[in-house]
Structure formats: structure tokens, C-alpha cells
Amino acid sequence: MDFFSTCTSDSAISICGCDSFSSHLRIKPKKRINPFQIRQFSYSDLLSSTHSFSPDCFLGKGSHGAVYKVVLDGGKLIAAVKRTKFTTPSPNFHYNSCQFPNSTPAENEIEILSQLRNPRIVNLIGFCADSKDEKLLVVEFMPNGSLYDLLHSQSRPPGWTRRLRFALQVAKAVRTLHTSNPPVIHRDIKSSNVLIDGNLNARLGDFGLALRGHVEDVRVRCTPPAGTLGYLDPWYLAPADLSVKSDVFSFGILLLEIISGRNAIDVHHSPPSVVDWALPLIKHGDFDGLCDPRIGSPADLAVIRCMAVLAAKCVRSTVQKRPDMAEVVECLKAAKKKLHVPPIWNNLRRRERHVENLQPLISNFDEPDGSDEPVMVCRIGSRRNRKISSVSSTEYGIKTNGRVVRSRSMGSVNDMKLGQINFNVGGSYYSSLGGRRKHGGVAVKIPTMKLNKSRSVGVSENPKFVELNRRTASFLPEIEMSKLTIDCDAKSENQMLEKPLFQK
């Protein structure tokens, strides 16, 4: 079904606004519920307003097409046009992210966004249906680039206040999607899909892979897995595996990226996967070593502990044990409060840490979700002892002509070369380096990918990839995340910080 042929701007309006409904029933609505209109633009208008899609208006390029800045309505409306060309899929790979076989990401995005309006997302303004060889989406213009650009730019990395604010804003956006009826699962949460608006607020964009519906709905159950490697939940192997918790996994990866400034997958580091690298640090309580070395840790390390443990919970292998986005939001709010603790308290905590650095302390704390198995936690690491695995700033991205180029962390399935790939069989994720690994005495041999820009991909349409994912998943053991805790409330925080001191 072609969205453009079946859904005109009028029908889109009728879905979104309450006007037509209320006038039909002759009932005066008590309150207008954010009426908004999806506009239909003519191709000639968009062409002239972008000077024939000139390089001056070019904003960026994604896996589905290019994005241009456009000035419309005589200068009153500044927007971004996403231009998606019709392409013939390769015989090995069918990009089939959407509910219907003929539906493209652009059509899918219109279908989803025409029923959503939220200040935390990049909202749809309209579309253009009169171009034969491409589809054009007009969305809100985000003048401050993407979160990816901000995090990985070498000039001025954002500080902790902004990082935490961005994380909370994205979490709120995802919570809104998950709590809408029917729920929307974004399926492509990553830093390059988080855009920064004119007020320096983070907005979630790119709904090309999103799915709207309950997990038991036919359309959801028939849609093959898709996403971006590095952020994609490795337990999402078949359509039936999809749940809102897949988004929670991707959010966990994003959170680790926000804390550490490291790419989701960076082949210049060992281990390349941010999860592989971060989880041991979190387990050993080395929250200092986790922080982006360009900005160091915040005055109160409890903020990082809160964020890091939350991220670890989000990437848990037991899908049901991952928090939902409402819990994530609450935890990040608690972390934000800690960031704004009056300086006197921060000073006290700093002194407390100083004592700890002299004599590293081990503390026990309880797992909040039932397991009361005592955990040995090496508490707060010294900054001087920061792990070598901390990423040096020169390795975040390649700077060319003043523009930060996204690090080429991994390949799309289009670039997949069958050879060897190494999925991490010991954790809740996989990495994309070739080779063999042993797990339980069994060598796992999996194909290699040619590494390329981090791009959204349809995954399980490739039969080889489906098979590969299945075989790998059968080796994936339950990650030992039960020893981690989200300690956001002041009580447990005090227990973590103070109990060992008093025990001495």
C-alpha cells in the first residue's frame, strides 16, 4: 500500500486534529487537543526554495537519503527536507523496515509522525507527493546538529549538565512513544537520530524504522528486525522478539555513549564495543574511568554511578529485567538532582572520596530487584589511576575541513562480506570484528563485516544474517547483571558512600 496514494494530506489532518470529528458529532470540544495539520508541499516549491537542492542547503546524509534546509512561506518557515530516492534493493538485501512490503521509510515516517506531536521529537510539518522518483518529507529544522556531532566533536564537548539534560530529554521522548496508544517502538535510537533544536533541547528524530502497534499486532509481528548495529538489541532476532525493551537496550547504549564520549562501536579501541568496555568498569565501580576524559568526572561521582548503572540495566540480557522508560526517566531525574546538590555537600563528598582514594574501599549493597547476593564493589577509582581504555580525544572522530565526520564504526548489511564476524558471546551485545571466540568450549565462527559508517539497516531480511544471529544467540549466556543496582534514592546512595567509612 502506498501511503502517498492512499493518505492525502486531508486524511492525515483528519487523523491528527479533533476538528472534523467534533463538527461531525456537533459536540463542542471542551479543549482543543493540539490540533496540527500535515501540509502538502509542491515539488516545485521545495525545489526553488532549496535552489534545486544545492550544496549550500545540504544538512547531512543518512542511509535513506539526504537532508536539506528549506525556507518556505516567504521566509516564515525554516524546515528540513528529507529526500529519499527510490532505489532497487540488492538481491541479497531487502530493506523492509515497514509494515507493508511497498512502504518506504519515508512513508512509514509520515504514517507514524502524522499521529504524534511532541516537543521532544522532531515533528513532521508536511510532505511532497508529486515527485515521481523520490519522496520528500518536511520536518522541523534542528539548527544545532545531532547529539552525535556534539558528543564526538573535538572542539567543545558538552559538560555534565547538558549531557544529563539530553539523556533525560531523549528518555522522555521514548517514554512518550512507549506510552502512546498504540505504542510506538522507535527501533533506531542512536546519537545521530537525536537532534538539537534552537533552544539546545534534544529531540528524537528519524522514525523511518519505527513501528506503531501492540507487539501482538499482525503488522508488528510481520516486520523483520531492523536497526543500527551497535545499538541494536541482540535479543531482537525475529519479529516476535520485538518489544519496547529493544528501545530500552538502544537507549542504554546511547547513555554509555553520553557518559563516555565513546562510539557505540569503535574499531580503534579494544574492546570495540562500548558495552564490552564499560560493563567491567561499572561492575568494579570504576565510574571515574567511565567518564569522557575530555571533561572528567562531575564533582559528585554518584551522578555517574546512577547513569552508568542505569545504562547497565538497560542492556541486560534478560529483556524483562530491563527497566521501562518511565523508570529510566525517574532515575535520570534523580541523577539530575544530584548534579545540583549545593556545593557544600559536593565538597563533603569530595573529601569523602579523597579518603577513599587513599584506601580503596569495598562495599556491599543489595540488588534492588530481589537478589540480595552481596556484591564486591571497588568503590571510587582515582582519576590518576584512570584506565588506559579511556578514550583519547583524538580518536572520537576524524575532522575534515572543520566538520566532524562520523567515525566509521560498523557496516550496514549492504556492506556485509561473508567471512568472519565476532559476536560477543559473553555479554549482552555483539561486536563486529572478525574472528573466532570460544564459549563453553565451543568455537563460534561468524561472518565479518566490512566496517563502514554507522547506519540504520534492515537486518533479518538477509537470510545469512538471520541464521548468524540465531546461531550466535544460542551461545549468548545470561549476562551477570544481577550484581548491579540502580541506586538513585538518597538512602541507598548514603549506604553506598557512607557505610564503609563508618565501618572502618
Ligand SMILES: Nc1ncnc2c1ncn2[C@@H]1O[C@H](COP(=O)(O)OP(=O)(O)OP(=O)(O)O)[C@@H](O)[C@H]1O
Ligand atoms: N530536522 C533536521 N534538522 C537539521 N538537520 C537534520 C535534520 N534531520 C537530519 N539532519 C541532518 O542530516 C543528517 C542525516 O540525517 P538522517 O536522519 O537522514 O540520517 P542519519 O540519522 O544520520 O543516519 P541513518 O539514516 O543511518 O539513521 C543528520 O545526521 C543531521 O545532521
